[in-house]
Amino acid sequence: MPDSKAIFLKDATVNAADGDQRAFIRKALGGYYTNRDLQKARYRDWERARDAASLAKWSAVNDLANVLEKFTANFERNGGVVHWARDAAEARAIILKIAEDAKAKAIVKSKCMTSEEIHLNDALEKAGYGVVESDLGEFIQQLRGEAPYHFVFPCMHVKREAISELFTKHLGTAPTDSPEELTMIARRHLRQLYVDADIGITGANFLVAETGQISITENEGNARLTAALPRIHIALSGIEKVVNNLDDLSVLLPMLATAGAGQPMTCYNTLYSGPRKKGECDGPEEFHIVLLDNARTRLLSDPEQRDALHCIRCGACLNVCPIFKNIGGLAYGTTYQGPIGSVITPHLRGLKQWNHLSGASSLCGACTDACPVRIDLHHHLLHNRRNAAKESPTLFDRAFHNGFNFVIKRPWLFATGGRIFRATLPLLQKLPLPYMGAWMKTRDLPKAPSQSFRDQWKNQNV
Amino acid sequence: MSDARSDIFARIREALKVKAPKPHLKTDANPGKTSTVAKPWLPDGGETADASLTILAEQLAKLKAVLIRVPDKAAAAKAVAELSAAKNWKKVAFHGHELLRPIAASLPCETWEADASFDKQRLEGCDAGITTCESIVAQLGSILVSSATSGGRALSVLPHVHVVVAEASQVVPDLGEALALAKARHGDQMPSMLSFITGPSRTGDIERILVLGAHGPKELYLVLIG
Numbered sequence: 001m002p003d004s005k006a007i008f009l010k011d012a013t014v015n016a017a018d019g020d021q022r023a024f025i026r027k028a029l030g031g032y033y034t035n036r037d038l039q040k041a042r043y044r045d046w047e048r049a050r051d052a053a054s055l056a057k058w059s060a061v062n063d064l065a066n067v068l069e070k071f072t073a074n075f076e077r078n079g080g081v082v083h084w085a086r087d088a089a090e091a092r093a094i095i096l097k098i099a100e101d102a103k104a105k106a107i108v109k110s111k112c113m114t115s116e117e118i119h120l121n122d123a124l125e126k127a128g129y130g131v132v133e134s135d136l137g138e139f140i141q142q143l144r145g146e147a148p149y150h151f152v153f154p155c156m157h158v159k160r161e162a163i164s165e166l167f168t169k170h171l172g173t174a175p176t177d178s179p180e181e182l183t184m185i186a187r188r189h190l191r192q193l194y195v196d197a198d199i200g201i202t203g204a205n206f207l208v209a210e211t212g213q214i215s216i217t218e219n220e221g222n223a224r225l226t227a228a229l230p231r232i233h234i235a236l237s238g239i240e241k242v243v244n245n246l247d248d249l250s251v252l253l254p255m256l257a258t259a260g261a262g263q264p265m266t267c268y269n270t271l272y273s274g275p276r277k278k279g280e281c282d283g284p285e286e287f288h289i290v291l292l293d294n295a296r297t298r299l300l301s302d303p304e305q306r307d308a309l310h311c312i313r314c315g316a317c318l319n320v321c322p323i324f325k326n327i328g329g330l331a332y333g334t335t336y337q338g339p340i341g342s343v344i345t346p347h348l349r350g351l352k353q354w355n356h357l358s359g360a361s362s363l364c365g366a367c368t369d370a371c372p373v374r375i376d377l378h379h380h381l382l383h384n385r386r387n388a389a390k391e392s393p394t395l396f397d398r399a400f401h402n403g404f405n406f407v408i409k410r411p412w413l414f415a416t417g418g419r420i421f422r423a424t425l426p427l428l429q430k431l432p433l434p435y436m437g438a439w440m441k442t443r444d445l446p447k448a449p450s451q452s453f454r455d456q457w458k459n460q461n462v
Numbered sequence: 463m464s465d466a467r468s469d470i471f472a473r474i475r476e477a478l479k480v481k482a483p484k485p486h487l488k489t490d491a492n493p494g495k496t497s498t499v500a501k502p503w504l505p506d507g508g509e510t511a512d513a514s515l516t517i518l519a520e521q522l523a524k525l526k527a528v529l530i531r532v533p534d535k536a537a538a539a540k541a542v543a544e545l546s547a548a549k550n551w552k553k554v555a556f557h558g559h560e561l562l563r564p565i566a567a568s569l570p571c572e573t574w575e576a577d578a579s580f581d582k583q584r585l586e587g588c589d590a591g592i593t594t595c596e597s598i599v600a601q602l603g604s605i606l607v608s609s610a611t612s613g614g615r616a617l618s619v620l621p622h623v624h625v626v627v628a629e630a631s632q633v634v635p636d637l638g639e640a641l642a643l644a645k646a647r648h649g650d651q652m653p654s655m656l657s658f659i660t661g662p663s664r665t666g667d668i669e670r671i672l673v674l675g676a677h678g679p680k681e682l683y684l685v686l687i688g
Contacts, residue, residue, distance in 0.1 A: 069471075078654075086470060183665055183667075183676055229616060239470065254505065273655075282577075301480070
């Protein structure tokens with residue numbers, strides 16, 4: 001198994017030193033900040049809206065068994081088929097079986113991060129199916145053979161020249177530096193693929209228990225086409241996406257758009273409740289939903305961090321995160337990047353291998369402030385650090401904490417240690433300090449004060 | 463071996479044995495009985511029909527959707543015919559609805575009642591699709607179409623231009639009201655698709671620069687009667 005921490009540290013170091021790329025990302029996010037603030041200003045009380053959104057998700061997640069039961073009963077009543085997957089392998093097997101039974105050849109997908117989580121494309125391609133991502137950003141990343149950089153803006157790091165070269169290479173189109181022309185190339189290329197595909201695979205942003213509908217949010221219309229033209233529609237969703245009723249969506253849909261992309265409402269917000277009904281002129285003959293656990297119940301069993309399951313995947317925490325903006329999305333090596341990814345990945349994939357992401361934070365709290373459903377993101381990063389130290393303390397953790405405990409309980413030792421440290425500090429400043437690693441590369445040791453803080457306090461004239 | 467469903471439910475019930483505290487709220491999230499407006503913290507949708515129409519016009523303009531207001535059905539037919547001539551449409555698909563048939567008949571080009579014989583290849587070749595809608599949300603500039611009342615799933619998204627013809631009385635102030643209305647109208651027989659369309663299809667995937675017409679219509683017209 002590759003050492004995810006070593007890879008992370010290497011990639012993060014390289015990316016953080018790439019000034020051009022960082023400037024490009026900052027510029028790309030500039031328009032988002034402006035639009036988000038303009039849209040937030042239209043809310044008569046944004047904080048109150050956040051409360052309502054948070055409560056809507058809280059009440060569904062904390063009653064998950066009942067709400068899921070209600071959702072699946074209504075989904076089936078509408079003529080859909082429900083499948084359950086304990087883990088990624090089961091989810092892949094279910095989808096492969098549906099494709100096999102349908103004797104499908106071509107599959108078109110709209111953006112679905114859960115499918116990235118279970119590495120669905122690899123499995124489908126290995127089984128011989130043609131799979132095409134239809135979201136423009138995902139389509140570009142698929143051609144590049146690269147994971148999404150940001151779970152809402154998958155190719156925000158790619159310059160138009162590179163996209164033009166990519167299209168020339170794979171689609172044989174003439175080079176252009178116009179984003180509009182590049183978009184039209186993808187539009188023309190993908191249109192026939194929707195018409196020809198046997199199966200359309202989508203994700204789901206919300207599962208509405210009251211009506212058994214799934215809600216899909218998108219801007220391009222690719223999910224609409226994916227769920228309209230092929231004869232089978234498969235939706236893949238985590239079990240935590242349920243909400244109680246339609247009325248919750250009247251808060252969550254606009255907030256998802258505003259927090260995620262600075263829009264009043266995403267271009268298409270679509271509710272699907274089954275295959276084509278009697279009297280309807282089009283739509284798929286079959287509608288399946290695959291409900292995935294994949295360690296979500298492990299996160300659910302931690303009441304302290306359970307609210308991380310409230311996430312509506314808007315990406316607002318990534319857009320404001322100083323770490324994300326400097327190291328970029330690919331360095332995380334995870335399906336979900338940024339603060340929310342750093343919080344949930346250790347739960348989904350193991351704290352031991354992924355705890356280093358808890359350190360990928362300045363604890364500034366910008367993520368927590370940005371979250372439309374009030375997930376306590378930066379405190380959860382601290383909780384993960386604490387849990388990791390408890391679960392499998394490193395030698396350094398143990399030595400440091402035992403040593404600290406020993407000294408702090410003995411004031412005379414603390415004072416003596418301080419005196420020795422102050423006296424030797426000028427000497428230390430002259431020495432190279434390789435053992436301090438990256439910390440000292442960009443920092444100087446401060447000058448030693450003549451007195452300790454405790455002495456200064458004692459001697460002040462109050 | 464137990465099945466996946468019961469396993470997952472067992473895991474959930476076990477996990478939820480320990481309760482999580484309610485979220486720390488900054489405000490009292492209940493709307494209170496004093497206001498006549500539902501959810502008075504969301505963007506304003508207008509308290510009167512006139513106010514709603516004003517907000518709707520502002521929102522549609524920002525979304526780069528085109529609002530055409532006409533006094534009656536005859537004027538609506540004239541407006542769509544003019545649009546068709548100006549844009550040089552050759553083939554137009556429309557939903558077989560009593561409001562739309564006279565409009566289609568007045569167009570100076572080939573027209574096709576798409577939901578009578580669905581053919582996705584033919585629909586893809588159409589310049590424009592004309593539909594009705596369920597309701598229009600002033601607050602957000604969203605138009606709610608459905609598979610049952612707007613000519614299926616593809617007509618409002620596959621042709622390059624989407625024209626919606628509606629009565630001004632279909633404008634509701636906010637999203638909550640549009641959803642409540644759909645629920646009241648369809649009960650537990652919801653159309654298999656309900657879609658809120660908010661402006662023409664768009665993407666910002668290339669350098670976060672806005673481009674209209676990613677996969678769905680590049681142009682969206684709302685012809686509002688009355």
